[in-house]
Amino acid sequence: MARDMDEFWVFGYGSLMWNPGFAYEERLTARAFGFRRSLCVWSHVHRGTPEKPGLVLGLDRGGSCRGVAFRVSGEDREDVLDYLRRRELVTNVYKERMLPVSLGDGRQAKAVGYIVDRRHVQYAGALGMEDAAEIVRKSTGQSGPNDAYVFNTLEHLKQMGIRDLWLEGVGSSVASRLQAAV
Numbered sequence: 585m586a587r588d589m590d591e592f593w594v595f596g597y598g599s600l601m602w603n604p605g606f607a608y609e610e611r612l613t614a615r616a617f618g619f620r621r622s623l624c625v626w627s628h629v630h631r632g633t634p635e636k637p638g639l640v641l642g643l644d645r646g647g648s649c650r651g652v653a654f655r656v657s658g659e660d661r662e663d664v665l666d667y668l669r670r671r672e673l674v675t676n677v678y679k680e681r682m683l684p685v686s687l688g689d690g691r692q693a694k695a696v697g698y699i700v701d702r703r704h705v706q707y708a709g710a711l712g713m714e715d716a717a718e719i720v721r722k723s724t725g726q727s728g729p730n731d732a733y734v735f736n737t738l739e740h741l742k743q744m745g746i747r748d749l750w751l752e753g754v755g756s757s758v759a760s761r762l763q764a765a766v
Contacts, residue, residue, distance in 0.1 A: 592661045593695035594668065595685055597621045597651035598641035602740045604654055605671065606664045613688035613744070614653035619643045619699060621651070621748055623716045623734070625677055626706045630727040638723030638730035639708060639716060641737065642678065642700030650746045653685055653695050665696070672698040677706040713750060717757035731758050 595616055596604060623639040632638030643649060656664050672678050678698035685695045700707055711719070723730035738755045741748055 591693065592656045592658060592664070593685065593693045594654045594656060594664065595651055595683055595695035595697035596654065597643055597649050597697075598737060601652040601744065606654075606656065606667050607660060608654035608656050610655035612653050612655075613650060613746070614685040614693075614695065615648050615650050616643070616683045616685050616695075616697060617648045619645060619649050619683070619697075620647035621649045621751065622700075622710070623720070623751070623754060624700055624708050624710065626708050627723070627725055627730070628706070629725055631725040631730040631733050632723040633725060636723055637719075638725055638733070639711075639719050640733065642707075643697060644700050644710070645702075650748075652744070653687055653693065668696065668698075675704075675706060677701055677704045713753045714757060717754045717761065720754060721758045721761050731762070734758060 594604070595614060598621065620643070622642055622644040624644050625640045625642040626632070626637040627640045628634045628637050631640055669680070673680065677700060679701050681697055681699050682694045683697040685693055687693055720730045720734050734751070734755050738752060
């Protein structure tokens with residue numbers, strides 16, 4: 585089988601970028617079109633509670649998203665898919681899709697990615713920057729404060745040379761509000 589027929593790519597836009605949890609043969613920056621990174625998923629466990637939900641990232645409709653694509657060997661495809669489904673589809677707030685992506689070296693590929701299900705109860709919708717910042721600032725879950733999740737994401741995006749102006753705005757607003765409270 586020709587190499588391009590056996591290629592399997594995974595697109596990451598959040599924690600999957602720096603913590604994939606699976607073996608891969610190649611890692612490149614990539615862009616998915618038609619979707620954007622967004623704090624649009626209510627977190628009732630890891631970054632919030634049912635009474636005071638936090639926000640985590642989802643890949644939502646509109647725009648484009650810079651992230652990372654991982655090329656996985658064909659022989660590892662099923663194991664990686666099983667792992668990703670256990671990781672990403674726990675509450676079914678995400679849908680598994682094959683996304684067209686532009687790789688950092690100019691190639692085009694199809695990559696498995698996880699987009700938010702807008703009909704799911706955990707879908708928060710398109711929140712304004714200030715509203716999102718207020719939720720993030722006040723929420724904490726089993727994995728810690730919601731603001732730590734946002735700051736960690738922004739730090740990793742910066743290290744990878746990826747700018748997300750909206751998320752940076754949320755982070756700046758959270759940081760300003762935290763400093764004002766001191």
